[in-house]
Amino acid sequence: MPELPEVEIVRRGLQEHVVGRRIEAAAFMGARVVRRHLPGPVDLADRLRDNVIHAAERRGKYLWLVLEAPDGHSQGLIIHLGMSGQLLVEAASAPPEAHLHATFDFADPGPQLRFVDQRTFGAMALADLVPDPYVPAAPRTAVPVAPRTWGIPESITHIALDPLEPAFDQGSVIARLKARPTAVKRSLLDQGLISGIGNIYADEALWRAQVHGERESAALSKPALGRLIEHARDVMLEALRQGGTSFDALYVNVNGASGYFDRSLNAYGREGNPCQRCGTPIRREAFMNRSSYSCPRCQPRPRTAR
DNA sequence: CGTTCCTCCTGCTAGC
DNA sequence: TGCTAGCAGGAGGAAC
Numbered sequence: 001m002p003e004l005p006e007v008e009i010v011r012r013g014l015q016e017h018v019v020g021r022r023i024e025a026a027a028f029m030g031a032r033v034v035r036r037h038l039p040g041p042v043d044l045a046d047r048l049r050d051n052v053i054h055a056a057e058r059r060g061k062y063l064w065l066v067l068e069a070p071d072g073h074s075q076g077l078i079i080h081l082g083m084s085g086q087l088l089v090e091a092a093s094a095p096p097e098a099h100l101h102a103t104f105d106f107a108d109p110g111p112q113l114r115f116v117d118q119r120t121f122g123a124m125a126l127a128d129l130v131p132d133p134y135v136p137a138a139p140r141t142a143v144p145v146a147p148r149t150w151g152i153p154e155s156i157t158h159i160a161l162d163p164l165e166p167a168f169d170q171g172s173v174i175a176r177l178k179a180r181p182t183a184v185k186r187s188l189l190d191q192g193l194i195s196g197i198g199n200i201y202a203d204e205a206l207w208r209a210q211v212h213g214e215r216e217s218a219a220l221s222k223p224a225l226g227r228l229i230e231h232a233r234d235v236m237l238e239a240l241r242q243g244g245t246s247f248d249a250l251y252v253n254v255n256g257a258s259g260y261f262d263r264s265l266n267a268y269g270r271e272g273n274p275c276q277r278c279g280t281p282i283r284r285e286a287f288m289n290r291s292s293y294s295c296p297r298c299q300p301r302p303r304t305a306r
Numbered sequence: 307c308g309t310t311c312c313t314c315c316t317g318c319t320a321g322c
Numbered sequence: 323t324g325c326t327a328g329c330a331g332g333a334g335g336a337a338c
Contacts (some may be wrong), residue, residue: 002331002332003331003332006331036334061332080332080333081332082314082331082332083330084316084330084331118316119315119316119317119330121314121315121333182309182310186310191332198331198332199332200331201331268331269331288310290329290330290331291329
């Protein structure tokens with residue numbers, strides 16, 4: 001469920017509550033949440049013991065904690081929230097939640113970190129940190145304040161830059177969109193092309209740009225594609241300022257509080273409600289085995305069937 | 307090779 | 323009231 005703004009809120013919570021702490025014991029309830037760690041949950045718990053958390057990082061919808069083991073080796077603990085994952089900071093004595101998948105106890109007397117996930121599409125995995133393939137290494141003479149000193153997890157090097165990263169290159173994304181003979185919404189959701197956008201913010205960006213998601217991306221002009229990307233960035237920034245989007249208690253930030261951006265949505269989930277620009281009722285259509293919301297008047301369907 | 311589709315889960319709700 | 327089909331904000335990997 002969470003898209004970039006929601007994941008960034010969670011990252012900030014991790015930064016505040018767990019960075020700088022030493023893991024004393026990690027525990028996993030079942031193996032599914034660590035299915036990407038092939039040696040299994042006991043092995044992962046062993047590897048995490050006595051690691052210090054140096055940073056909480058994010059690219060698109062992926063989070064990772066930068067860890068340093070007692071032998072000095074640094075790795076990333078990837079955390080993906082999937083559709084329903086939550087991170088909670090709570091006293092170890094708090095009763096276990098339904099669908100609690102992992103707990104982290106720390107060497108200090110502070111609270112636990114917990115991973116709760118109803119559907120378990122989310123996952124955690126350990127990965128080596130490698131140089132970022134998208135961001136050139138800083139020159140040796142650079143002032144030592146460069147971001148991402150530790151590199152990025154090797155297993156997510158296929159994830160593209162998100163539009164909030166300083167190195168995000170709008171021109172190259174537009175060029176790739178111009179080369180794609182496919183629906184523009186499909187491209188917006190492709191995390192290897194531009195990361196962080198999910199079904200909600202794709203629909204919101206398309207509504208703002210007045211483009212139907214089934215238009216072929218290659219058929220849109222470069223300025224139109226540029227506006228679409230800028231709208232995607234803007235809508236995610238606005239959501240971030242308001243603490244993310246939440247329809248119910250399923251999405252909560254690391255403190256357990258919900259966001260309020262859903263009050264500002266113009267398309268997603270608004271079937272039958274008037275378009276805020278022209279008053280035409282918002283329509284819902286099936287696309288890619290899910291729902292798409294758009295204004296029939298501001299966002300006319302492409303003429304030819306795809 | 308790139309692109310598209312299916313599938314992994316559980317819970318809620320609309321409709322019968 | 324009770325059952326169940328359908329749907330939910332993601333993404334890896336199989337299948338073309």
